[in-house]
Amino acid sequence: MAAAAVAMPQSSSVTSAAGILALLQEDNDALCLAALERLNFPGVIEQFWAEIAENLSEIEFLYERDDFTNKELAALVASKVYYHLEQYEETLRFALGAGPLFDVTVKSQYVDTVVAECIDEYIRRRVELDEYDQFSAEKKEKEKAPDPMDPRLEAIVEGMFARCVAEGMHRQALGVALDARRLDKVQSIITGSPNPPELLQHTVKQSVRLVGPKAYRNRVLRLLVGLFENLPESKLRGPQGLAVGLSHCLFLLGDAERVATILAELVNAEDENSHLVALQIACDIHETKNGQFLQSLLTHEGLALPPEKEPPAAPAAGAEATGDAAASATAAAGTTGEEGASTEQAPLLQEEAPSGVKEEEPEDPKETARVGRMKTLRSILNGSALGEASLQFLTKRNKSDLLILDTVKGAVDPRQSIPHSGIVFAHGLMQAGTTSDAFLRGNLEWLGKAVNWAKFSATASLGVVHQGQIKDGLKVLQSYLPGSGGGSSSSFSEAGSLYALGLIHGSCPVYTDRADSEALVAFLLDQLRTAQSNETRQHGACLGLGLARLGCADESLYDELKAVLFQDSAVAGEAAGYAIGLLMLGTQNQRAISELLAYAHDTQHEKIIRACAMALALLVFGKEAQADAMIEQLCTDSDALLRYGGMYACGLAYCGTSRNGAIQRLLSASVSDVNDDVRRAAVTNIGFVMCGEPKAVPRVVSLLTDSYNPHVRYASALALGIACAGTGLQEAVSLLLKVASDGTDFVREGAFLALGLCLMNVPEGVCDRVKKATDLLFRVVKDKHEDVMARFGATIGLGLLNAGGRNVQASLYPRGFGIGTLRAGAAAGLALFTQLWYWFPLIHMVSLSFQPAAFIGLNEKAQVPLSFEARCVAEEGTFAYPKPLEREKKEEKTKTAVAVLSTTKKKQEEAKKKKTAGGKDAQGDETMDAAGEASAKAAASGVVDVIMVDASGSKEKEGEKKEGEAAAEAKKKKGYEALKNPYRVIVQQEPFMAYPTGTTARYAPVFTQRKGGFVVLKDLKPGEPETYLHEKGADSPKGKDEKDKEGEDKEKKDEEKKEGEGDKAKEEKKEGGDEPPPPEAFEWSG
Structure with a gap:
């Protein structure tokens, strides 16, 4: 029988393993060993696993026998059989029992599966052990300690690490080490790799995007900071961008002190490249719009400017003053008077002049250059340089098609308030940041039909149009502001102008060294204090203050807003609640949390309760597990309005993390809560949690779009719009087009809003459904039988689709640091935008999420040189602007013949x-x-x-047409399209961008991997003349x-x-x- 068993595997005619399995019944261990050896022969288990599975009990019995000398072989055979039975837990258990017989170096599907299961189990146990180690001593006493790590499991994983390193798969080993929380392995893999700086940069990107929770991610970032600091300074300042990676880690850790030190060292260095690296870091940090961090940098002594020398008083100053005033002025200035100075002072000053008043020493050129570099750095950090560059780009490259608004305006009845307001909102979004209000100025009579709160929204829309025009903000709104010479007589217009001031500054919150911005806050605060009896004006002032001090956590301003909140006025209190959330964005201020919670339970006004709930959600933005206690408290509250806020708290706290626990909580509430508002909020916030993985969102919400509850269907559309904003994702657009045909009016409204967000300035070359969506929106707007809410949503959708002069895109992430580093202001803006369900004026908040879809190159003085040129090698028209609308030509009506009497012939002539x-x-x-x-x-x-x-005459149109044809012809010949700085470039276009090289190039990016956003350029020919964007005559x-x-x-x-x-x-x-x-x-x- 044994002989037959030996021969069987070599014979292709054998159709059963019964002979081998019969040996397992023998009492002789040698025969059992022979059976196991034959079963382990290659191909036997793969062919006869179903038959062998019936005898698994005998194989397991051999493994469990203490006196059986070949237990490892029995475990290996059992493991392979369980593998074919797809019972992977048992497969792993017996594979671990096989000991050295399980060889991880063998290339087979079985080994790969077991290793994957082994890694998953190893990671799970390591996470449990690591979390237990982080517990306090008191909590460790209450919690049960997890099981210790199985040494056999650890041995297999260690073997896998060694195999990956030996085969050069450092990134794969690094990923396992990060997931398993083996920081010692992370360090050894990075330092032992052939290119540590490159792997270090990769680790930063992966840690920011994928590593969680936040407490562990911070430990990883601290480790990476240490590895960065061990590198030579020459590498940190090199073109690989290691200094940017180090600053990115410190920014995420909130360590403004060390970032300021790095910036100061780079600015003070003598080589030019270090200064340019510092400017790029400053650009990346400013794009995050983190008000607290930026203020900390600007107030750091290392980045402070030296005190300016007081200029000597002019000799004629004394002649202008008379009497005692002149004498006192001369004495205070400490200068020699001519007419107003006393005779007793003149000789004394003349005697002290040789020793006390020295001639001005010539300034050190190096120090002068250093101060100039520091001023440039501060102008970037405080937003003045980048804000001006963005404003110039959006103004010069404005491609708004006002015929869209004319078409919509002609299709709606101006007497209907909601469609009228929709056009005003759409205009603000279409012209966001372009400073062009031609449509409103050309339709003043039509605009005058807005009354009450519609007038408030219309005036506030000017803040969106002039967003970023900080220097002239008060001048732009002078005719509407209260207390000014040309102030409006309507309190709604005055309140709207205060809200507009906040919107103008919302894209660039107020920082410490901007006198114009501080004056604005003082003006708004004064208006808030003097409007005690006018709750409408209080409403506008509160919103304006919250936006102007976005995320700055000003305690004194918080007290002012809290005083308005506690007045228990529904209108003013609602705005005060939102403003507190904006002011304390992401700070998790415990005092504010406790006071907002207490007042939300005390007041009877639903508006105030909802505003307090949203403020609480904004306070815990980005806090992840640190906010779990408050989230649990809100989500289990008996008041539906606070549970509503709990959903937003969960979404904003875990924004961009795609954390399973947060998604499960939201999905559970979407099907179990008894309140439709809470369900709607739960599904909407799935978009915030998963915004870092937009491609996964359609799969998660696809079933929700078919829900029986219309509120859930509406929210699923908004979740797609938020998570997939500006991506033009085909799967998301397909789902939204399906929801757009829903039978419920407000569900269609949500679909149209989401289509506008998802397809915002996405060309047809990127998503072939752009035209279909645009035609759908126009058809709904023109259809007078369509429900008013659906038409309203379609109007706003058209505004979003063409936002910012067709040069911006909504995004929760900055172009510099990329996915993983959130723009707090953008998240707050989108969260408040979703409150349009209750309050239309909050639609303007979506403009906080806009960022220029552009490449804006800056030189060493933060100027925008016009001679820099890049190339787009994509197929012609792929990323082109959409074609402008054409007016429909009306056919002339043919006149019918008219019978003419002979008596009228003379009159006819x-x-x-x-x-x-x-x-x-x-x-x-x-x-x-x-x-x-x-x-x-x-x-x-x-x-x-x-x-x-758009144009001022037919000749200009013809000229533009000829220029366009010439550019297209040139592109055909060259094979690329030349784009001059600054130019429009969307995220999807970046892989097709290339920079010129060779001796003819005037500029080169400091970091060539940057294809969009604010990019610092190195001047390769500094002696040549240059024209800059902001110069006089450069079409500012x-x-x-x-x-x-x-x-x-x-x-x-x-x-x-x-x-x-x-x-x-x-x-x-x-x-x-x-x-x-x-x-x-x-x-x-x-």
Whole structure:
């Protein structure tokens, strides 16, 4: 029988393993060993595993026998059989029992599966042990200690580490070490790799994106900081961007002190490259809009500027003053007076001059250069340089199509408040940051139909249009602000202007060394204090203050807002609650949390309770596990409004983490809570939690889009829009188009809003469904039988689709640091935007999530040189702007024949002469271009010039057309498209961008891997002349307005005159040609 068993594996005709299995029944251990050896022969278990599985009990019995000398072989055979039975836990248990017989170096599917199971089990146990080690002594006494690590399991994993390192798979080993919380292995793998700096940069990116929870991620970041600091300084300042990676880690750890030290060292270094690296770090940090961190940097003594020397007083100063005032001024200044100084002081000053008043020593050129570099760095950190560059880009590259707004305006009844407000909101979003309000100025009569809170929203929309125009913020809104000479008589307009001031500064919160911004806060605070009896103005002032001090955690301002909150006014208290959340964004201030919770339970106003709940959610932004106690308290509260806030607290605390526990909590609430508002909030916040993995969101919410509950369907659409904003993800768009045909009006509204977010300025070359979505939105807006809420959502969707002059995209992540580092202001803006369900004016908050879809190159002085050029090698038209709309040409109506009496022949001839006299004017009107024809037709309603931004005349259009054709022809010849700084580049376009090389290049990026955002450039030919974006005559918005103001006014007057003449001619034509004149009087003779 044994002989048969030996021969069986070598014979292809054997169809059973019964002979081998029979040996397992023998009492002789030698025969049992022979059976196990034959079963372990290659191919036997793979062929006869089903038959062997019936005898698993005998194999397991041999393994459990203490006196059996080959237990490892029995365990290995049992493990392989369980593997084929797909019972992987048992597979791993017996594989561990096999000891050295289980060889991890063997290339097979079985070994790979067991190793994967082994790694998963090892990671699970290591996490349990690590979490237990982090417990306090008191908690360790209460909690049961986890089982110790199995040494056999650890041996297999250690073997895997050695195998990966030997085969050069350092990244794979590093990933396992990070998941298993083996920081010792992380360090040894990085230091032992052939290229430690490159692997260190990779580790930073993976740690930021994938490592959690936050406490463990901070431990990893501290380890990486130590590894960075061990590198030579020459490598830290090199083109690999190691200094940026080090600063990124310190930023995530909140260590502003060490970041400031690094920046100071780089600025003070003598080599130019170090200064440029410091500027790039400053750009990346500013893009996060972390107000507290930036203020800490600006107030650090290492980055402080030396005190400015007081200029000597002019000799003529004394001559301008008279009497005692002149004498006192001269004495205070400590200078020699001429007319106003006393005779007793003059000799004394003259005697002290040689020793006390020395001649000015020549300044050290190195120190002067250092101070200049420090000023440039501070201008980036405080937002003045980057804000101006962004403003110039959005203004110069504005591609807004105002015909979209004209089309929507012509399709809705201006007497309906909601559609009217929708157009105003859409205009603000379309022109966000462009400073162009031509549509509103051209439709003042139509705009005047807004009343009460609609007027508040319309005025506030100017803040979105002029977002970033900080220096002229008060001037822009002067005619609406309370207390100014031209202040509006409406308290709603005044309150809206205060809200608009906050929106202007929301994209760049107020920092310490900006006098203009501090003056703004003082103005808003003064308006808040003086509006005690006007809750509308308090509402606007609170929102403005919260936005202007976004995330700055100003305790004194918190007390002011809290005082308004405690007045128990529903209107003012709601805004105060939101403002507190914005002010304390991400701080988890315990005092604010306790006071907001207590007041939310005391007040009876639902608006205030909801605002307090949202403020609590904003306070724990990004805190992850640290916020679990408060989240649990809110989610289990008996008040549905606080449970509503608990959903947002969960979503914002775990924003971008894709943490399973947070997703499970939200999904559970979406199906179990009895309140529809809570369910809607739960599903919406899935978008926040999973915004770091947008491709996974459609799979998670696909079933929710088919829910029986319309609130859940609405929220699933919003979750897709938030997580997939600006991505144009095909799966997300497909789901949204399906939801857009829902039978419930507000569900369709949510789908249209989400489509606008998801496809925001995404070209058709990236997503082929852009045109389908755009046509759908236009069709809904024009359909007068469509529900008003669906039309409202479609209008806002069109505004989002074309936001920021078609040059911005909504994103929760900055372009510099990338995914993993959240923009707190963007998250707050999107969270408050979703509150449009209750309060329309909060739609403006979505503008906080906008960032320029651009490459903006900066030189060593934070200027934008226009000669830098890059190349886009993508297929022509892939990333082009959408084509502007064309007006529909109306067919002329054919006139029917009119019977003419013979008695009227004479009158007809006179009418013909009249018609001939007015023919030239009428013909001129008929041949007007599309914009002029619309203006003439709508002159009575106040439309002045609907294409003021797009073009000013047919000649300019022809010139632009010729330039476009020439550029397209040049691209065909070269094989690429040349783009001049600054230029539009969306995230999807970055892989197709290339920089020029060779001796002809004037500039080169300090870090060539940067393809978008703010990028610092190195001047390779500093002696050559250059033109900068903000220079006078470089088409800056302010300079152009001042230069062309008179010409534009003249053109407007001529156009209005021409329109009036055209209308008069048309009326004469209609009166004289459409109907014959009445017959002359005659006597009846019949």
